[in-house]
Amino acid sequence: MDPYDVEGGAINVRFLQADSTRANFLIQNFDLATANALRRVMLAEIPTLAIDVVEVFDNTSVLADEFICHRLGLIPLNAKNVDEALLYSRDCECDGYCENCSVTLTLNARCTSDGVMKVYARDLVVSGGRPNDEIGTPVIKDPEGLGSVIVKLNKGQSVHMKCIAKKGIAKEHAKWAPSAAIGFEYDPNNKLRHLDYWYEEDPKKEWPVDETNANIDGVPQEGEAFDYDAAPTRFFFDVETVGGMEPDTIVQQGIRVLQQKLANVIQELQGGEDIDMGGFGGQSPQMNGGGYGDPTAGSFSAYGGNASVWGGGATPYGATPYGQQPPSNW
């Protein structure tokens, strides 16, 4: 039996590395289409927080207003619980922005001494009234605690700006991407021959493999017969966070967002005119009971007995995807 897969065919996860910045893991007994969908969702569709609107009160630096605004947008901000803690601004009842849909940061810096003064991400001051005391804080990882440089000022120059950070997804703008990069591969030894390597002399020398992954996946024997029906079942992920979210949160949120997407389709396909939760009358007894192993048609037991997944026992088929929020159209 495969030493890395002792769960007899059930979908399972094994970790190679797990810390505050990276989750390096493999998913076993999974399928390529779902693994890739998860990868794509983690890249582009997980809500995070980023500066989206800037009011410029004063800018006498050498950089143009929009140049600095763009830089501000790209500064990673802590996105703790942003999924539930903030509304999308477009769904909020306010006009423009408010405490329910944004976090405000202020940048106010003036250079009064000779020489160049650098303005850093740490100089952004978060206003009170945010939903928790971490959200919106600029991500600062360097040992000096400075964060990224925003602008340099010479004597007498100053910048004063009010920055409105909003919830969004990377599909709208890459500044909302939760992950710096996601490593993804399967079949590192190319046993399935999905790849036809281009090479100068010897593909083995010119295409380095990830040794760790290659060993886990089993090095092929010389002269082994080719299995035409083989499909990949083991997928290697390496998720690195930008810093606003824990790496495990990125993965879990990715799973949720993908489930939500599918749930919307299911709802639509069963004639989703009725958006009231009671509208699934026939199903409702299943919603909080049934446990998991019964994925028979029409049963939503996958959601049963695990209310926390959808928050407070709300189901993804209800009108309010995550329970508390008003419908957000997607």
Added chain:
Amino acid sequence: MNAPDRFELFLLGDDEKKVEEKDETRVPNTAVFTFNKEDHTLGNLISQRLHSYEYITFSAYKIPHPLFAKFELRVTTDGSITPRDAVKKCCEDVVADLEVLSRSFTTEWLGKRIINEGEQDRLNRERDL
């Protein structure tokens, strides 16, 4: 500036529906589903996953035009199930798989973090000696 807003990639229009079904009358047991404001993420996922069911005789998707955020999924079954129910069942099965994945991920992540912390404690103790 006449560039379309980027959120038009994922927000449904006012009277737009997520999925529209159209029967393919020239071929039996066939339907074409148009998914609005979706892309390869769902297109590939559903069309490929459908191949694993015995009653599916054809399933594929296309994005008719790259500037429009929609894809078309064409599904043919053997008649024992409607294309609509086949797609629905497929989505439910993926959701269930993701649930198993999520649970395993949670357990293993916690385990790995505990091992890491234990390791760190040990290193700290050894350094302090």
